[in-house]
Amino acid sequence: MLRWIFFLVLFIIVDIYAFQAIKTVTKNNWIHIIYWLISLLVVGNFIYNYYGFNRSDGFNHAHAFAFGFLLALVIPKMVLLLGMFAEDIFRLPQAIYRYFAHGDTAQGNYFPSRRKFISSMALGIAAIPLTSIIYGIYRGKYNFKVLKYTLTFEDLPQAFDGYKITQISDIHSGSFDDMEKVKYAVNLVNEQQSDVILFTGDMVNNKADELRPYVDVFNKLHAKDGKYSILGNHDYGDYATWSSEAAKHQNLEDLKALQKQIGFDLLLNEHRYLEKDGEKIALIGVENWGTGGFKQAGDLKKASQNIKAADFKVLMSHDPTHWEKKVIPDDYHYHLTLSGHTHGMQFGIEIPGWFKWSPAKWRYKYWAGIYNEMGQYINVNRGFGYLAFPGRVGIWPEITVIELKKGTPTA
Structure with missing residues (x-):
């Protein structure tokens, strides 16, 4: 009171x-x-x-x-x-x-x-x-933008030269209030004709039931080499009150089942290899790991078991603080990490190529876009959906397309 x-x-x-x-x-x-x-x-x-x-x-x-x-x-x-x-x-x-x-x-x-x-x-x-x-x-919360990047790596397998990844993140399906806008965004993802679609966590706000009305929308997502996903901090149901731990556990199991129904291969501290013309790259997915009181279920060592140090690696990790605290200093070289989580605070000012500001920068060192540290890249996706504030001002919902190229990286 x-x-x-x-x-x-x-x-x-x-x-x-x-x-x-x-x-x-x-x-x-x-x-x-x-x-x-x-x-x-x-x-x-x-x-x-x-x-x-x-x-x-x-x-x-x-x-x-x-x-x-x-x-x-x-x-x-x-x-x-x-x-x-x-x-x-x-x-x-x-x-x-x-x-x-x-x-x-x-x-x-x-x-x-x-x-x-x-x-x-x-x-x-x-x-x-x-x-x-x-x-x-x-209007702003459905003002979807396709952001395209080209990243060059000397040790990229030749078969993957020109390989395209579409990343989406932070769907937060329980927040949506316009089914047609969501369908439009799914079509926009498919129009990119990428080789693989990667979703980097927070499918729901709290409960698996939020996703059910959108299963037949998101199962229309299509990519030649499949769709892969990880869990974000909201997917565990930690921000809701449950009648019992068993109910909370069942909610997570229901969410996993719904993701499978959509067609996502959910990576839980594990990895897959993407193969092309006899060559391969490692796709690693960790559970949520974040600083500032967020769940730390991610296990990079477990997820990378049986991956060779020389393998080209793409890591999916929801919270960019994981990249800052654990991934960059790791003995393995993770070429590209894909994260989300920040939403860019859903508020800010961006003039592409000139200026980028949001209150998110006061909380996160890496909060939106591409960053490079010690020869390793991260893309922090601004998010597909929205949470709490039912809108976006200046920081628009994002669909990221990253093309991998073989060659000498430019400074």
């Missing part, structure tokens, strides 16, 4: 301060009423959906949209708060001066009036995150 009271008090303070911009720009009482009515509806809806939240019932679409609309309300108001506070930095010295210099004549009104220009400018700036978040909720 105390946290809800704290939340309400904090929100009211932000709201009152942000309202100063509205009040300065217009004296229309109807606009003032609409402002407060929207605030009450959004906050009330959030409290209604989250007060007494039961983890055993899971996180549903109503929860997601309640959270999304709250962000759409709070972030612009924080911008207004900063604008109004910046103005007060200059108003305060003037008020102090008036108090001491003209205390007898100021009649208690020492602060100068707010300037309409400042409030209008603050409102204009606040409109940018507002429209971006609304767009992200209704």
Whole structure:
């Protein structure tokens, strides 16, 4: 209860301060009423959906949209708060001066009036995150992008020169609310005509049942050399409340069965060889391993048993911190690692080839795209689906196509 009271008090303070911009720009009482009515509806809806939240019932679409609309309300108001506070930095010295210099004549009104220009400018700036978040909720989360990379390796087997891998990650099927958009994305994956499709974890938010409506969609994924998958941190059901450990275990077994039904070969700390024209590359899949409190079930040594040090290796590992902490320093040379997990925080700014930023960089050293350390590559996929916030702003859902080439890598 105390946290809800704290939340309400904090929100009211932000709201009152942000309202100063509205009040300065217009004296229309109807606009003032609409402002407060929207605030009450959004906050009330959030409290209604989250007060007494039961983890055993899971996180549903109503929860997601309640959270999304709250962000759409709070972030612009924080911008207004900063604008109004910046103005007060200059108003305060003037008020102090008036108090001491003209205390007898100021009649208690020492602060100068707010300037309409400042409030209008603050409102204009606040409109940018507002429209971006609304767009992200209704369109951005299905704004699928195909990102293509070519990576060159000296020791790539000749038969695999030009070999194409399509990577998808973080489907989070329980979050979807538009079946046709998902079908479109599956068709987009197939249009790449890659040799193999690799899925790098988080098929669901918590429960295997989330995937059932989409089995007949994802089983349309097709690649000549098959489809392979691994588990992500959400696939284990660790973020839900279960009636028993047996129920939680059965949920994971059900998820494994559904992945098999879709046609994925699920790699659980194990490997396969992809063969072509008498040559082969090793495909290794580990269970989730991550820092920061995430499950560490991944076993790189076990997964790589019977693989030769000289073999060309493609590793599937959901969390990029595994690459940073365990893979790079390993005695074996893992040529290419494919990860996901970060979603790029589903929020950021990207200008391809020029600029890339997201709050995710404060948490993860490797958070989106291709990185190279000690001659080893990782691609951190931005994710196919979305989680919690029901949208994406600037960091769009990703389908990655990586072409392997034989030759001398460029610096």
